Amino acid sequence: MLSGDPLLSGQIDLAVVLIVLLKVVAVFAFLLVATMLMIWFERKVVSDFQNRVGPNTAGPFGILQTLADGIKFFFKEDLIPDRAERRVFILAPLLTVVPAFLLFTIVPFGGDFSNGHDGSVELFGHTTYLQLADPAIGILFALAMSSIAVYGVMLAGWSSGSKYPLLGSVRASAQMVSYEAALGLSVCAVVLTAGTLSTHGIVVAQAGSGWGGFIPHWNLIAAGFVPFVVFLLASQAELNRPPFDLVEAEQELVGSYHTEYSSIRFALFFVAEFMNSVTMAAIIVTLFLGGPAGPALLGPGWLWGIIWFLLKMTAFLFLFVWVRSTLPRVRYDQLMDLGWKVLIPLSLGWLLLLATFWVARDQHWNGFVTVALGAVVGLTGYGLLKGAIATSKARRLEGVVD
Amino acid sequence: MTDVDAQDGEADTPTEIAPETLFGTLLTRSHGQLVLHPTREEYAGLLATLQADGYHSIIDLCGVDYLTNFSRELPPGITPERFEVVVNLINHREHSRLRLRVQIPESDPVLPTAFGLYAGSEAMERETFDMFGIAFEGHPDLTRILMPEDWIGHPLRKDYDIGRIPVQFKGAPANR
Amino acid sequence: MTATHELPTNVNQTSEGAQELTSAGVVAAGERLRELGAVLRLSENDALLAEREQVSDDETMIINMGPQHPSTHGVLRLMLELQGETVLRCKPIIGYLHTGMERTGEELTYLQGPTNVTRMDYAAPLFTELAFSLTVEKLLDIEVPERAIWIRMLMTEMNRISSHLLFMATNGMDLGAVSMMLYGWREREEALRFLQEVTGLRMNHNYIRPGGVAADLPDGWRDGVLRLLDMLPPRLAEYDTLMNQQPIWRERLQGVGAITAEECLALGVTGPMLRSTGYDWDLRRDMPYLAFDQIEFDVVVGSFGDCFDRYAIRLAEIHESMKIVRQCLENMPKGDYRIQDKKVTPPPRARIDESMEALIHHFKIFTEGFKVPEGEAYVAIESPRGELGCYIVSDGSSKPYRMHVRAPSFVNLQSLPHLMHGSLVADAVAIISSVDPILGEVDR
Amino acid sequence: MSNETRSTGGLLESGLEGLSHNFFTGTLEELVKWARRHSVMPATFGLACCAIEMMAAGGPHYDLARYGMETFRASPRQADLMIVAGxxxxKMAPVLRQIYDQMMEPKWVISMGVCASSGxxxxxxxxxxxxxxIVPVDVYAPGCPPSPETLMHAILTLHDKIKNGELTRRKGEGAGLVVEQLGPNGPVPVTLGQG
Known part of the structure; x- marks a missing residue:
């Protein structure tokens, strides 16, 4: 049903433009408010974990704290250091914050997916999805955008003309590039399971209940638990959230890439970081937890879609904050080890395994033999990897002693 | 201590009680603590002897400026000088301490460094140099440690003004 | 320091001059060996190794950490030469908190002295007061009453607990475990509450004075101690769950910044750092002062000398201190809390109202102070950071002729270049933290 | 808004005086002050004993986070408040001044403890x-060291100051302090807060 999105229906009239504008405004506003609340939520929840009260003077329960921060930063003196590369210095925060906004466009945030519905809603006589855009390459777009955000961080550090930011930007590029791979591979598993790149398609594929009717058909189960875990870890690294917040590691690199940034430019980094948290939670929900899919109880189905979506997202945001307040920061080399030696091999192996099973099912191969072969190949691969790591380590130590 | 009471020095002056010595250096006791009084020339050799004897760790090294106190009590044969460098050593095996007091004349405030034997003396000697202007010959990095690099004078010397500024009550209403 | 401060072009602005860490190519071979070996003598073989390790200037970067940096524990400044993220050389620069306390100490009477020295180690102020008072008492040749001794032990051990809790907090913070920091503060606040009940101040107590302590323990002090003793064990178990049982924490600390006992002794390093290498040395047990010879407690030693051992030892020492506090609670004798020696002690408040002589005496003691016979003495105690010594020279007047404090942090800091060689920037932060320097004590 | 009675310095005087009576600008001013008051981000500038108490004030018993102040900024560029704690x-003075200069307007200074206030x-x-x-001080917190309560009182005093003060206070006028700085050719008097 291609006409699900008005823009693709071929006949563009005023209503279509209005619907798209409405959705743009709604998504923009939602994202801003969600980010504002996320910052407040994080500060409050972390306070709770630490037996503190948290912000409570700005507005009721301190809920306007982020607003106060924003206004203050907006009215603060701005400075571009003499040694900074002027144009890049100005460009960098925008390069982080714009992708953060764009990332959310492909997230389906509502719609009725219960009882075989496909999540479409009727607006002004047009059928549309509750998602800003549904390009056929959906999830690739998300990966592309999150990669572009890396450039913002990298350029910010480089253009500051100072050493701590430079160190931070070097860390950022290495960290994000290596975790991008793990992220992409775990997304591949989802795409393989859902059979489509479109985020809407991925949600539809997960809608309804399988396995006896009470276990949801989520990719968390369908694609296996491993891609989910890999994605969760890699996304934390991608977001620079603790325990993988090496890029900003205040105790080591002061402010790292944003050390030289002040006023609204710094606020943009700040906002982008939390906006990315919100978006990443939304993407995890979309990829693995069926997005807005869930049973509709009372009232209109599309509303329940939004409610389910928000609930699932909040659960992940809470998880993020929980992890932040519990774990110390990992070290740079440990982070790299985790990325290259654990997450990437693991997600690659799992992807191959998953693909084998799909092929085996289609070709009606003997299930037992397939599993046994898969296990043998997997174990061999694991052994080889171990051997390779051990050899390289031995070589390195030898080199030091030499 | 095995040889605290050993009279290493031969009784040169039979009329007087021979001064107590340890490792060939004059020994006194201050409130039950053992104090050695090596000369500047003996200092480096004594440290080597002591380290071989089990005093493995340097605990403290500091200077004292006796500008106004030349009449202090010292064993016979030791002329009081303006500066003293006081070194505290510890013997972990015998649970004992030793203190060395070396007289340093004002005209030539130099002492060989203990750095070669006790690496831990590095910062202490720098501090003593910074505060008293006593130079340590052979020290690898004899620069100021506590005061700014371009500071003039050595603040813990007795003739260095403490730098007290009279307390002012700026802007206090005085309409009485 | 951030921003503009670390670039070589700005070096002169900070008037650091020769304290600057110069790039490796310029440094003479001898000095380079010294730095690489962290002022330890290198064997011929090591020297050759170091020679081969020479890297070209293009690959390295000199970076300035501090004096205003979130994890340098105040105003410590480090010059680091980095190759990528690896620390090749490190030079600690101190003096940014130099307060001239040793000079000020010469201007204050012996009675005023503790006010001055208590501000050195502001995490464990009672220890400096104790070292000062013990030295003055040694010069005076007086014995303080039993009760004063036990009060001193009780209070210093309480202070050791609060100091180690502070370490737990800052160590957690430096490694990014922010919650640990807040938990550390939470418990420390409870310990401070007791100290405040007794001394009237949260920090810088001026409680232990020559001749005894400033005031007797208040009514109900036992409840305060017991409350803390009951509260701490479950909280410490929480730390254990939060930190020790967590792989990231162990990975971050184990094997990082290792040092051997020989190196520690050569550098004069004392305290938990020395014990972490497995060297069994604690002044409380091995050269007892106060009444520590009458007390049962264990000296906790590590085995690897790394950051984790230093952390674990401090955690365990909290338990040991609680043991000591419990024994102080049981054995606290009755009697005077300060020596009843007219020369040293001011008359009690009640007598001032009755007797003119007492008033004059009181006035004289607080204006002129008491005279201390000529001589010199050095007394050392075991502070939470190591051997804290005080060396006082008296010329017979009522003010010290020279007052010198042997600060453990000052000496322990010398080990930094050695600990940091070859570690990563993130390790550098963990190492500074594990040395637990208090800059007030380092710079005095 | 009773803006008629007070002189509006800097920004408002430069051709915008008439607007200060305006409802919109008056409210905007209030809004900005409100925001600044509730979002004072301190620089991590601990020196001595007071720094411990400053950190303790961020601990669970006192919790500076209530005023939105748990965000200690390590980079002076992003900080609004310098608490000179100790x-x-x-040797530290030039560094302190440099960090103050690196902070962006509007910026405030709390001198915490007697050592910072008077030596x-x-x-x-x-x-x-x-x-x-060295730097213009807004609030002095007495004590040695001031307890966290005292620091919090100082912070609340600062909030009052922000609330009742001028929006663009320091433009041009500075603290009016003259100090001598050592230049390459001897002491040079510098008036703080200008330029």
């Missing part, structure tokens, strides 16, 4: 006798 030595008991060669010789 004694300032002669305290250390009236000697090593300690700057009052940090107000």
């Amino acid at each position: 004694r300032v030595s002669q 305290g008991m250390f009236n000697n060669y090593a300690i700057v006798q009052g940090v107000d010789q």
Whole structure:
């Protein structure tokens, strides 16, 4: 049903433009408010974990704290250091914050997916999805955008003309590039399971209940638990959230890439970081937890879609904050080890395994033999990897002693 | 201590009680603590002897400026000088301490460094140099440690003004 | 320091001059060996190794950490030469908190002295007061009453607990475990509450004075101690769950910044750092002062000398201190809390109202102070950071002729270049933290 | 808004005076002050004993986070408030001044403890006798060290100051302090807060 999105229906009239504008405004506003609340939520929840009260003077329960921060930063003196590369210095925060906004466009945030519905809603006589855009390459777009955000961080550090930011930007590029791979591979598993790149398609594929009717058909189960875990870890690294917040590691690199940034430019980094948290939670929900899919109880189905979506997202945001307040920061080399030696091999192996099973099912191969072969190949691969790591380590130590 | 009471020095002056010595250096006791009084020339050799004897760790090294106190009590044969460098050593095996007091004349405030034997003396000697202007010959990095690099004078010397500024009550209403 | 401060072009602005860490190519071979070996003598073989390790200037970067940096524990400044993220050389620069306390100490009477020295180690102020008072008492040749001794032990051990809790907090913070920091503060606040009940101040107590302590323990002090003793064990178990049982924490600390006992002794390093290498040395047990010879407690030693051992030892020492506090609670004798020696002690408040002589005496003691016979003495105690010594020279007047404090942090800091060689920037932060320097004590 | 009675410095005087009576700008001013008051981000600038108490004030018993102040910024560029917590030595003074200069307007300074305020008991060669010789101070917190409650009182006082003060206070006028800085050719008097 291609006409699900008005823009693709071929006949563009005023209503279509209005619907798209409405959705743009709604998504923009939602994202801003969600980010504002996320910052407040994080500060409050972390306070709770630490037996503190948290912000409570700005507005009721301190809920306007982020607003106060924003206004203050907006009215603060701005400075571009003499040694900074002027144009890049100005460009960098925008390069982080714009992708953060764009990332959310492909997230389906509502719609009725219960009882075989496909999540479409009727607006002004047009059928549309509750998602800003549904390009056929959906999830690739998300990966592309999150990669572009890396450039913002990298350029910010480089253009500051100072050493701590430079160190931070070097860390950022290495960290994000290596975790991008793990992220992409775990997304591949989802795409393989859902059979489509479109985020809407991925949600539809997960809608309804399988396995006896009470276990949801989520990719968390369908694609296996491993891609989910890999994605969760890699996304934390991608977001620079603790325990993988090496890029900003205040105790080591002061402010790292944003050390030289002040006023609204710094606020943009700040906002982008939390906006990315919100978006990443939304993407995890979309990829693995069926997005807005869930049973509709009372009232209109599309509303329940939004409610389910928000609930699932909040659960992940809470998880993020929980992890932040519990774990110390990992070290740079440990982070790299985790990325290259654990997450990437693991997600690659799992992807191959998953693909084998799909092929085996289609070709009606003997299930037992397939599993046994898969296990043998997997174990061999694991052994080889171990051997390779051990050899390289031995070589390195030898080199030091030499 | 095995040889605290050993009279290493031969009784040169039979009329007087021979001064107590340890490792060939004059020994006194201050409130039950053992104090050695090596000369500047003996200092480096004594440290080597002591380290071989089990005093493995340097605990403290500091200077004292006796500008106004030349009449202090010292064993016979030791002329009081303006500066003293006081070194505290510890013997972990015998649970004992030793203190060395070396007289340093004002005209030539130099002492060989203990750095070669006790690496831990590095910062202490720098501090003593910074505060008293006593130079340590052979020290690898004899620069100021506590005061700014371009500071003039050595603040813990007795003739260095403490730098007290009279307390002012700026802007206090005085309409009485 | 951030921003503009670390670039070589700005070096002169900070008037650091020769304290600057110069790039490796310029440094003479001898000095380079010294730095690489962290002022330890290198064997011929090591020297050759170091020679081969020479890297070209293009690959390295000199970076300035501090004096205003979130994890340098105040105003410590480090010059680091980095190759990528690896620390090749490190030079600690101190003096940014130099307060001239040793000079000020010469201007204050012996009675005023503790006010001055208590501000050195502001995490464990009672220890400096104790070292000062013990030295003055040694010069005076007086014995303080039993009760004063036990009060001193009780209070210093309480202070050791609060100091180690502070370490737990800052160590957690430096490694990014922010919650640990807040938990550390939470418990420390409870310990401070007791100290405040007794001394009237949260920090810088001026409680232990020559001749005894400033005031007797208040009514109900036992409840305060017991409350803390009951509260701490479950909280410490929480730390254990939060930190020790967590792989990231162990990975971050184990094997990082290792040092051997020989190196520690050569550098004069004392305290938990020395014990972490497995060297069994604690002044409380091995050269007892106060009444520590009458007390049962264990000296906790590590085995690897790394950051984790230093952390674990401090955690365990909290338990040991609680043991000591419990024994102080049981054995606290009755009697005077300060020596009843007219020369040293001011008359009690009640007598001032009755007797003119007492008033004059009181006035004289607080204006002129008491005279201390000529001589010199050095007394050392075991502070939470190591051997804290005080060396006082008296010329017979009522003010010290020279007052010198042997600060453990000052000496322990010398080990930094050695600990940091070859570690990563993130390790550098963990190492500074594990040395637990208090800059007030380092710079005095 | 009773803006008629007070002189509006800087921005508003430069051709915008008439607007200060306007409802919109008046409200905007209130809004900005409100925001600044509730979002004072301190720089991590601990020096001595007071720094411990400053950190303790961020701990669970006192919790500076209530005022939105748990966000200690390590980079002075992003900080609004410098809490000079502890004694300032002669060696530290230039560094302190540099960090103050690196902070962006509007910025405030709390001098925490007697050592920072007046040198305290250390009236000697090593300690700057009052940090107000180096940077303009807004609030002095007494005590040695001030307890967290005292610091919180100082912060609330600062909030009051922000609320009742001028929006663009320092433009041009500065604190009016003259100090001598050592230039390459001897001492150069510098008036703080200008330029």
